[in-house]
Amino acid sequence: MNANLKKVLVVDDDPVVGKSFDRVLTGKGYAVITALDGEEALAKLRSERYDVVYTDIRMPGIDGVEVARRIKAERPWLPVVIVTGYDTAENVERAQAAGVAGILRKPLSPEMIEASVENVAPVATAAPAAAAPIPAAGEGGIKWFGRLLAAPMLSLAVIIALPFIGIAVLAGMVARRLYEVPSARKAILGAKDVALFVGAPFIGLAYIVAGPFIGIAMLGRALLKRRAR
Numbered sequence: 001m002n003a004n005l006k007k008v009l010v011v012d013d014d015p016v017v018g019k020s021f022d023r024v025l026t027g028k029g030y031a032v033i034t035a036l037d038g039e040e041a042l043a044k045l046r047s048e049r050y051d052v053v054y055t056d057i058r059m060p061g062i063d064g065v066e067v068a069r070r071i072k073a074e075r076p077w078l079p080v081v082i083v084t085g086y087d088t089a090e091n092v093e094r095a096q097a098a099g100v101a102g103i104l105r106k107p108l109s110p111e112m113i114e115a116s117v118e119n120v121a122p123v124a125t126a127a128p129a130a131a132a133p134i135p136a137a138g139e140g141g142i143k144w145f146g147r148l149l150a151a152p153m154l155s156l157a158v159i160i161a162l163p164f165i166g167i168a169v170l171a172g173m174v175a176r177r178l179y180e181v182p183s184a185r186k187a188i189l190g191a192k193d194v195a196l197f198v199g200a201p202f203i204g205l206a207y208i209v210a211g212p213f214i215g216i217a218m219l220g221r222a223l224l225k226r227r228a229r
Contacts, residue, residue: 005031006121007048011041011055011067012083017108021054024113029123038062042070050078052121054104057084057091065091069098079120083108 008030010018018034025032033050035041037059045053053071055064062070068080082095085106095103101120104112 002031005029006051006117006123008032008117008121009035009041009044009050009053010083011035011038011053011059011064013037013056013059017056017083017106020108020110021113024110025117028114030117030121038064038067041067045071045075052101052117053078053080054083055080057082057086057095065094065098068095068100072099081116081120 006029008021008025010021010032012018012034013036015034015036018032022032022034033044033048035044038055038061041053041055042062044050053068055067057064064082064084068082071078071080076099079101080099082091082100082103083106084091084103087103087105092103102116104116
């Protein structure tokens with residue numbers, strides 16, 4: 001059996017029901033296995049893994065609701081769907097209390113079977129995501145070392161630049177207000193020149209601190225791309 005197929009266990013003392021599931025689901029990504037009573041179903045569940053169980057209610061021996069209850073007690077993740085022609089209020093209440101994923105009412109149609117199984121155990125049809133490329137030997141270490149070396153200096157550059165950025169933003173807000181006053185325009189233009197004169201060395205220092213590490217990072221990236229070719 002293809003290991004990629006979803007395995008559907010159909011439990012019903014009427015073999016026609018199992019054949020109906022097999023006819024609808026075979027060739028659509030599912031493998032259908034049948035059991036004629038609850039005891040046989042539980043035995044198969046102990047020996048194999050299934051993706052969904054469909055069980056009738058009225059069967060010789062253990063009824064379908066009890067089968068569902070035992071399955072959910074041992075494998076709460078395994079969906080169980082009740083298939084019945086006797087969907088009395090009592091049976092529905094018992095089935096829901098057992099934690100079933102749904103109830104299918106007989107007579108079954110191919111559309112009912114297919115819609116139900118696609119809802120509780122859908123087959124993945126999307127193409128698998130491409131695996132992430134494995135980095136060349138030492139590539140991860142180079143990146144890590146480069147980041148470790150650059151981090152303190154980049155942090156220093158940010159610390160140096162941030163106060164001046166804040167002052168510039170604040171000065172800009174004040175200047176916009178004062179610029180509306182004609183007598184203050186000349187003073188604002190003069191203050192702007194003074195600010196640029198005072199701030200230029202510090203901005204230049206930030207570039208001096210960060211520049212070499214930006215260059216090293218660009219060189220390292222170029223080398224890694226070259227190795228990947």
